[in-house]
Amino acid sequence: xxxxxxxxxxxxxxxxxxxxxxxxxxxxxxxxxxxxxxxxxxxxxxxxxxxxxxxxxxxxxxxxxxxxxxxxxxxxxxxxxxxxxxxxxxxxxxxxxxxxxxxxxxxxxxxxxxxxxxxxxxxxxxxxxxxxxxxxxxxxxxxxxxxxxxxxxxxxxxxxxxxxxxxxxxxxxxxxxxxxxxxxxx
Numbered sequence: 759x760x761x762x763x764x765x766x767x768x769x770x771x772x773x774x775x776x777x778x779x780x781x782x783x784x785x786x787x788x789x790x791x792x793x794x795x796x797x798x799x800x801x802x803x804x805x806x807x808x809x810x811x812x813x814x815x816x817x818x819x820x821x822x823x824x825x826x827x828x829x830x831x832x833x834x835x836x837x838x839x840x841x842x843x844x845x846x847x848x849x850x851x852x853x854x855x856x857x858x859x860x861x862x863x864x865x866x867x868x869x870x871x872x873x874x875x876x877x878x879x880x881x882x883x884x885x886x887x888x889x890x891x892x893x894x895x896x897x898x899x900x901x902x903x904x905x906x907x908x909x910x911x912x913x914x915x916x917x918x919x920x921x922x923x924x925x926x927x928x929x930x931x932x933x934x935x936x937x938x939x940x941x942x943x944x
Contacts, residue, residue, distance in 0.1 A: 766788060766789060767786045767787070767788060767789075768787060768788060768789035768791070769786060769787040769791065769796065769799075770784065770785070770786050771784070771785045771786075771799065771803065772784045772785075781867055782893055783867065783890070783891045783892070783893040783894040783895070784867050784890070784891045784894075785799070785888065785889070785890040785891070785894055785898075786869075786888065786889050786890075787799070787886075787887070787888045788886045788887050788888075790885065790886045791886045791887070791888060792875075792886065792909075794905060794909060795873075795888065795902060795905055795906070795909075798901055798902060798905045799888075799898070799901075799902065802897070802898050802901045802902075803898075816861060816862045816863075816892070817861035817862075817870065817892050817893075821896045822843070822856060822896075824896040824897070824900055825871070825896040825899035825900050825903060826845055826854060826856075826899075826900070826903055827900060827903075828900060828903040828904040828906075828907045828908075829845040829854060829903050829906075829907050830845075831907070832907035832908065833848070834846060834847055834848070834853070834907065835847075835848070841857055841858045841859040842855055842856070842857060842858070842880070843855070843856040843858060844856075844878075845903075846878070847907075850878075851875060851876065852873075852874065852875040852876075852906055853873075853874055853878060854871065854872070854873050854874075854903060854906070855871070855872040855874070855878070855879060855880075856870065856871055857869070857870050857871075857872075860892065861892045863892070867891040867892070867893075868891060868892070869889035869890070869891065870890065870891055870892040870894075871888075871889065871890040871891075871894060871899060872887055872888070872889050872890075873887065873888040873889075873890075873902055873903070873906060874886070874887040874888075875887075875906075888902065
């Protein structure tokens with residue numbers, strides 16, 4: 759969506775088995791989702807040779823483990839709170855949340871995964887977020903988790919220089935502007 763408000767959905771990616779089939783999975787991103795994460799998403803979509811998606815099957819422990827392995831490897835804090843499983847960065851400024859209840863209803867394409875930075879989704883509106891349905895490929899989620907795990911918490915201030923940015927606090931993705939409309943004359 760062109761010129762979407764910062765906290766509204768600007769990007770939607772959906773996958774279908776065939777052009778006329780039901781949707782397999784959907785992923786959305788807000789207008790200020792950092793460009794490196796969007797680039798990673800687009801690269802993963804372009805390079806994918808197949809999806810590790812089992813249609814109609816509830817998300818299982820193996821899928822969750824595969825999707826979040828980069829966070830575990832990076833030492834992110836893991837908590838369970840009722841239906842929510844969360845992984846948060848050491849500074850608490852970024853995380854991934856898994857909704858175990860929504861995951862048990864794979865045909866409904868509910869937001870099951872939430873990647874975020876800033877305020878956690880349960881404490882208000884995050885700076886940016888990406889949501890994904892239960893059948894979103896775990897390889898795609900792992901790729902995004904890898905980017906998130908290695909790009910957050912890296913905000914550094916060097917003497918006499920402006921701070922470098924991270925996915926947790928970086929600038930929004932560059933706006934795409936439309937050029938002048940082409941017109942035909944007779």
